[in-house]
Amino acid sequence: MAKPLPLLTNPAPERRDAARNREALMSAATALVAEVGVRGVTMDALACRAGVGKGTVFRRFGSREGLMAALLNHSETEWQAAVMGGPPPLGPGAPPLERLLAFGESRMLLNLRHAELIEAAGNPGARSVAAVSFTTMHVRYLLGQLRVEGDLGYLATALIAPLEIIVLREQVEPGSAPIDRLVAGWSDLTRRVVGMT
Amino acid sequence: MAKPLPLLTNPAPERRDAARNREALMSAATALVAEVGVRGVTMDALACRAGVGKGTVFRRFGSREGLMAALLNHSETEWQAAVMGGPPPLGPGAPPLERLLAFGESRMLLNLRHAELIEAAGNPGARSVAAVSFTTMHVRYLLGQLRVEGDLGYLATALIAPLEIIVLREQVEPGSAPIDRLVAGWSDLTRRVVGMT
Known part of the structure; x- marks a missing residue:
């Protein structure tokens, strides 16, 4: 007869502890x-x-790199939850253009904060595919709400591209552009794309 | 008395040979x-x-990596020469919107071709700062010619961002988007930004 498997008889409390x-x-x-x-x-x-x-x-x-990767994942998950169900204008409840502009500013600041974590996680050029598909889906949804016509998938990708850290770094690091200018620039870009200038 | 320096007495023919x-x-x-x-x-x-x-x-x-880096540099230089002085619509002589649309398509195809060279040069995430500043300057110049108002530096960066290989790769590699769709998408984006839809 096989031995009982103690870990399987009562796993819930241990797992809850581990999660805590x-x-x-x-x-x-x-x-x-x-x-x-x-x-x-x-x-x-x-x-x-x-x-x-x-x-x-x-x-x-x-390792420390593993900790940084976990922090990155945790922060990304919390941000996505705020977009899906947090307070407006980032979360639901605000008009779609307001939500879109709030998304751009929020994602830009998040990407700048994440840049250091990504580097510390030992993955300097990394771009999370999951994060890209979430942001693309969200922008595409808002463009649809705004009744924009055209290739919404392409337009969503194009609006997200200048928020990428690889692009932001060149604008921010030489000390040339303050964040306010980047936020204003992205808002102007978005209004042009949406046709609400 | 110091010995004569043979390399300095008659350097031109050697250098010309080396260049050839x-x-x-x-x-x-x-x-x-x-x-x-x-x-x-x-x-x-x-x-x-x-x-x-x-x-x-x-x-x-x-090394082979060094060869790939030299090829990359050679190709980038030739492309920039075509933009500055090659035949229209990429080179001078076409109306600015035509030049801008030709630039987008040409740069997209170049970046896709360069992606393999960049990887073979041992620098997968690399983005040449010189290439970015050339393309930004050129787009900014054409936006000025088109009498676009606003933060032309930001708009130029935003138009170039979706042409980056890190963005293109996600659109092309899963086999989802044919190049024609990306070219059409970028043209639509550019017309919206320029206000000529």
Whole structure:
């Protein structure tokens, strides 16, 4: 007769614990980034902040790069939730042009914040396919709401392209363009595409 | 008394020879890419094609990656010359909207061709700063010719962004969008931005 499999007899409480621990670690890591910046976040500092052993942090994330990848994923998920069900104008409830302009500004700031995390995750040129398809779908939906005619898939891609970090970096890093100018530029671009200038 | 420096006494013929050799190698390499594709180009095949020793090819380019970087640079330079002084509508002589639309299609095709070279040059995420500033300047100039008002620098960047290989790759590689659709999409985008729909 086979032995009973203890892990399968009562898995729920353990999994719930694991989820709670993970959530607590992510909150501590997010708070740490806000306080000391991405560069200041070490596995030691996170263990200390979350009140767990360093071994726990390493078991959970594997490495500092793994932690950065988890933070990136967590932040992207929270942002998508805000777009889908958060307060307007980013979330539902505002007129579609307002939502679209709020989306552009919010995504631009998110991409700039994520740039450091992406680099720290050891993946400098990375572009998340899931994130791209979510943003494309959302912009396409709003263009439809605005009764724009044409190849909405292409127009959505074209509106998202200048928000990409690879494009933003050249505009921001030489210290040439303040964020306000980029936000205003994108709004103007969008109004032209939508035909509401 | 110091010895005479033979290289400085009569440098011109040598340099001219070197330039001719380099040009001959680049022509052979370009022809080879056209025939067998980037993947088929080896240092051996190039030496054979150009009728020189393999050692000469290695001394000139250092490595296969070096050869790919040289090919990239050569192709970019030729394309910029065609924009500045080649036949219309890409070159001067056509009305500015025609030139702008010709620029978009031509740059899109160039970026798709360059994608393989960039990868073979060992620099998959690379974006040449010089190429970006040339294309931005050119689009900005044409927007000015078209009497577009607004932040022309931002609009130029926004029009160039969807032509970037990082964006094109997602549209082309899953086999979803034929080039014709991307060219038509970019033309529509540009007409909206310029206000000539």
